Amino acid sequence: MNPTIRSRLGIAAATANAYLDVVAAHEFVNVAQANVSRMQTFADSVHVLVDNKLRPGADASQADAQLALARTQLIQAQTQEKVRLAALADFLELPTQQVKVDPASVLSAPPAADLEATSINAHPAVQEEAALTERQRAQLQVLSRSYAPVFHLLGSISGRGTGLDAQGNFMGGTSGLAPSTLNWAGGVQVFFPAFDIFRIHQEKKVQAANVRAEQMRYQQTIDDLSIQVEQAQARLDGARQIAQNTPIEVAAARQSEQQQRARFQSSLVTVVEVAVAESVLTQAEGDDAIARLNVWRALADLAAARGDVAPFVKTLGK
Numbered sequence: 001m002n003p004t005i006r007s008r009l010g011i012a013a014a015t016a017n018a019y020l021d022v023v024a025a026h027e028f029v030n031v032a033q034a035n036v037s038r039m040q041t042f043a044d045s046v047h048v049l050v051d052n053k054l055r056p057g058a059d060a061s062q063a064d065a066q067l068a069l070a071r072t073q074l075i076q077a078q079t080q081e082k083v084r085l086a087a088l089a090d091f092l093e094l095p096t097q098q099v100k101v102d103p104a105s106v107l108s109a110p111p112a113a114d115l116e117a118t119s120i121n122a123h124p125a126v127q128e129e130a131a132l133t134e135r136q137r138a139q140l141q142v143l144s145r146s147y148a149p150v151f152h153l154l155g156s157i158s159g160r161g162t163g164l165d166a167q168g169n170f171m172g173g174t175s176g177l178a179p180s181t182l183n184w185a186g187g188v189q190v191f192f193p194a195f196d197i198f199r200i201h202q203e204k205k206v207q208a209a210n211v212r213a214e215q216m217r218y219q220q221t222i223d224d225l226s227i228q229v230e231q232a233q234a235r236l237d238g239a240r241q242i243a244q245n246t247p248i249e250v251a252a253a254r255q256s257e258q259q260q261r262a263r264f265q266s267s268l269v270t271v272v273e274v275a276v277a278e279s280v281l282t283q284a285e286g287d288d289a290i291a292r293l294n295v296w297r298a299l300a301d302l303a304a305a306r307g308d309v310a311p312f313v314k315t316l317g318k
Contacts, residue, residue, distance in 0.1 A: 009124055013304035015091040017314060020296055022088050023103045025081035027289040030073040035282045039063075039070040042261065042274060055267075062271040066278070104315070106296055114236075115303055115311040120225055123307030129218040136214045141208040147200050152189040159183065191246065228305040236298035243295050246288040253277075253284035 013173035051054040090098040107192045117146040120126060159179025193200070296316070303312035 003046070009304065009307060012064070012309045013300065014090070015306075016093050016300040016316075017297065018088040019101065019104065020293055020300065022081070022083045022101050022107045024290065024293050025077065025084040025279070026101065026103045027107055027293070028075070028077040028286060029081050031282060031285045031289065032077040032310065034285065035278065036067070036074050038257075038278055038281075039067040042278070043067045045265075045272065047271045057125045059271045066271070066275040068291055070278075107292060115306075115315060118306045118308045120222060120306065120310065123225055125221050125307070126218070129214070129221045132219050133211070133214040136207065136211045138293045139210055140204065143200060143207055145205045146282060147193060147197055149190055149192040152157070154189055155185065157182065157184040167229070173226065191307070225305065225307070229302065232298065232302040232305045236295070236302055239291070239298045241292040243291040246284070246291040250281075250284045253281040257281045267309075 043060075043063040043066070046055060046059050050057055050060040083246070085099060085101070086096050086102075089099045092099060123132075159182040162180075258275075259275040260269055260274045264271070264274050298311065299315065300312050303309045
C-alpha cells in the first residue's frame with residue numbers, strides 16, 4: 001500500500017476544512033458589517049434625539065462607544081478572513097490572489113441527503129493493513145517451503161577440432177576451425193537443508209505470530225474506523241438539528257432588537273439595553289451561519305472517516 005494515499009486523504013480533508021474556515025470567516029465579516037450598519041443607524045438617531053434635547057448627552061457617547069466596538073469587531077473579522085484565506089492558499093499551493101471562494105454555495109440551505117456511501121474496506125488505512133497482512137502471510141509461505149529439497153539440472157556440451165588426421169598431418173583449408181569431436185555431460189544436484197529443520201521450525205512459529213498480530217491490527221483498524229464513521233454520522237445528525245433551530249433564534253433576536261429600538265424611541269429603555277439587543281442579534285446571526293457551516297463540516301468529517309472526500313466535493317459543487 002502506498003503510504004502517500006493516506007497522506008493525500010489527510011491533506012484533502014484539511015483542505016476541505018480550510019475552505020469552510022474561509023467561508024465562515026467571510027460570513028462573520030457580513031454579520032459584523034450588518035452590525036456596524038445597525039449601530040451606525042442607531043447612533044445617528046440617538047444624536048438627533050440628543051441634539052433636540054430629548055435624550056441626555058451620555059446616550060450619544062454610549063451609542064458612539066457601541067458603534068466603535070462594532071467597527072473593531074468588523075476589523076477583527078476582516079483580518080481573520082485574510083488569515084484563513086492565506087491558509088487555504090497554502091494548502092492549494094496557489095497565490096492568495098488566485099484563490100476563489102464561493103460562500104453562497106455553502107451558506108445556502110445545507111444538503112438534506114447523505115453522502116454517497118463508500119465501503120470501509122476502501123479506506124486507505126484498511127488497505128494498508130491488508131497489504132501488510134498479505135506480506136506476512138507470504139513470508140510464512142516462503143518459510144514453509146524452505147525445507148523442501150531443491151533440484152538443479154546440470155548439463156554441458158563441448159567440442160574440439162585440430163585440423164589433423166590420424167597420422168598428424170594437417171588436412172588443409174578450413175580444417176580445425178569447426179569442432180570435429182563433440183562431448184557432453186549431464187547430472188542432477190539435490191540440495192536438502194537437513195540440519196536447518198529445527199531453525200526453520202522456530203522461524204515459522206515467529207512468523208505465524210507476526211501474521212496473527214497483523215491480522216489483529218487489521219481488525220482493530222476496521223473497528224476504529226467504523227466507530228469514527230458512527231461518531232461522524234452522529235455529529236452530522238446533531239448539526240442538522242441545530243441548523244433547523246437557529247433560524248428561530250435569529251427571528252426572535254431580530255424581533256427583540258426592533259422592539260428595543262421602539263422602546264428606546266419612547267424613552268422606555270436605555271442605550272445599553274438596545275446595545276445588548278444588538279449584541280444578541282449579532283450572536284444569533286453568527287450562530288445561524290456557524291450552524292449551517294457545521295453541517296458541511298460534519299459531512300466533510302464523515303467523508304474523511306470513510307476514506308474518500310470525493311463524495312463531499314461532489315456535493316459541495318452542486
